[in-house]
Amino acid sequence: MAEIVAVIASTHHPFYYRASTATGADRPPFADEWVAKIERFRETLTRARPDVLVMVGSDHFHQLWLDNMPQFLVGKAPFYDANWYNEEREFGLPRYLLQGQEDLSAHLLRQGLDAGFDLAFSNELRIDHSITCPIITLRPEADLPIVPVYTNIFAPPLPQPKRFVDLGRAIREIVESWPSEQRVAIIGTGHLSLELGGPRQFGPHGPDPEFDRKAVEWIASGDLEGCLAEVTLESLHSPGNATHGFMDFMLMMGVAGEGRKADHVDSLDLFHTMEAYFTWYPNGVPQ
Amino acid sequence: MSKYLLDKFLYTVDRDPDLVERYRSDPRGTVEWWEAERANAVLNCHAGEASTWQHFEADEREALVAQDYERLFELGAHPFLTLTLFIAMFERDNKEPLEFQKAYGATLAAHFAMPYPDIAT
Numbered sequence: 001m002a003e004i005v006a007v008i009a010s011t012h013h014p015f016y017y018r019a020s021t022a023t024g025a026d027r028p029p030f031a032d033e034w035v036a037k038i039e040r041f042r043e044t045l046t047r048a049r050p051d052v053l054v055m056v057g058s059d060h061f062h063q064l065w066l067d068n069m070p071q072f073l074v075g076k077a078p079f080y081d082a083n084w085y086n087e088e089r090e091f092g093l094p095r096y097l098l099q100g101q102e103d104l105s106a107h108l109l110r111q112g113l114d115a116g117f118d119l120a121f122s123n124e125l126r127i128d129h130s131i132t133c134p135i136i137t138l139r140p141e142a143d144l145p146i147v148p149v150y151t152n153i154f155a156p157p158l159p160q161p162k163r164f165v166d167l168g169r170a171i172r173e174i175v176e177s178w179p180s181e182q183r184v185a186i187i188g189t190g191h192l193s194l195e196l197g198g199p200r201q202f203g204p205h206g207p208d209p210e211f212d213r214k215a216v217e218w219i220a221s222g223d224l225e226g227c228l229a230e231v232t233l234e235s236l237h238s239p240g241n242a243t244h245g246f247m248d249f250m251l252m253m254g255v256a257g258e259g260r261k262a263d264h265v266d267s268l269d270l271f272h273t274m275e276a277y278f279t280w281y282p283n284g285v286p287q
Numbered sequence: 288m289s290k291y292l293l294d295k296f297l298y299t300v301d302r303d304p305d306l307v308e309r310y311r312s313d314p315r316g317t318v319e320w321w322e323a324e325r326a327n328a329v330l331n332c333h334a335g336e337a338s339t340w341q342h343f344e345a346d347e348r349e350a351l352v353a354q355d356y357e358r359l360f361e362l363g364a365h366p367f368l369t370l371t372l373f374i375a376m377f378e379r380d381n382k383e384p385l386e387f388q389k390a391y392g393a394t395l396a397a398h399f400a401m402p403y404p405d406i407a408t
Contacts, residue, residue, distance in 0.1 A: 061298055061368060066291060066408055067330060086301055089375060154367070156407040197356075197366025198403060199396035202388045241366060241403055271385075 002104075002178040005185055006048035007280040009219060009252035010041070011273070012057065012133035012189035014091040030270060037266050037277065038137045044264045044279035045138045047286045048185055052101045053139070054108075054175060056149045056188030056251055057130030062086075063122075064150065070120035071159050072167060074112070075127070075148035076105035082127045082135075093129055093136075101145035104178055108147060111174040117167055125150075134187050151251065153190070153244040161231050164247040165224060168254020186255050190248030192216070192274050193239035200240060206274045208239035215246060216267055219278050222260040224253050256280040290363045291408040292341050296321055296351060297359075297368035299330075301375060310354075311376040318343075318351045357394055363404045 082096035193208035200207035218227040264279035310317040327338040350358040
């Protein structure tokens, strides 16, 4: 059976690419520290020597739209083009062509459906920065096949937080039952507190540093019970109007497992939002 | 109340470089053209399979014509869509980094507190 060699949860900051490649007067003062943290984070994936990446993210109204909105969707395609005109325009993101891992997509869909998750699928999916940001930070060679999994954290009505956790647990079991000798890393990105298009956007820190402190603690310690006791669809409005993206972190906590302490924890307080990086090694730290 | 149609306008304009420029330079002409020609288009369907019932309420149309992001927020337009399109149109006028984005937040902060207007469609 396949082995899960790393579970990784991260924020996806679309400004990283531009900040990390800028030079001279254009380079922001926080860029060097940010790059150093990302390079340490990248090493946690590199040392796990993955063959395949399952990548959890959320389309930002690029391909998925309100006339036909899936709650959870799995890409099943031989290739995925990546990034969109408005992401090039706003963030300067490059375009990619990523290879798919169709047999793992098919396995995830079949087993997920049979486990009670009515997963939507897409045979032609252009992915966005929720999946390409971790490619840029963690695997800039963009050389591994992927299985994209999209969640709806964006267009209400949304699934409940517990459903994200349960799907994460199911993805863990399903990948571990994939009849393959491949080494799989499961990578998911979301947000801590975040405000977009609202009164608290683009402040000197994230909109709710206290929420961010608690969130990092929940994730780092694998405290799903504490997290689920406090986080509801209603409560997530309070830290910032885009904070429902935290449910992708909750999904990844489900993948990592209740009570599992992360093997790598880091964060970076930036303007507008806090960055946070977590890696778990289910079978021990690779030597 | 047609929050969905407000969002559809923001979404379809934002993803089209020509429409972004057209909306910036001719807001009323673009909104009126879009409502007449595009509001009923079912995305992914050919023109013969259009909807027949979509239209803006008067205050929604005027909010779009006025490019009034504060009013769009109040009407429940999806804040991500409004922000993204308005950055595309107005960030270029910044005299310093994030000037428009910060002013946008400050304008909203003067008029809105939690809970924000409902964005469910």
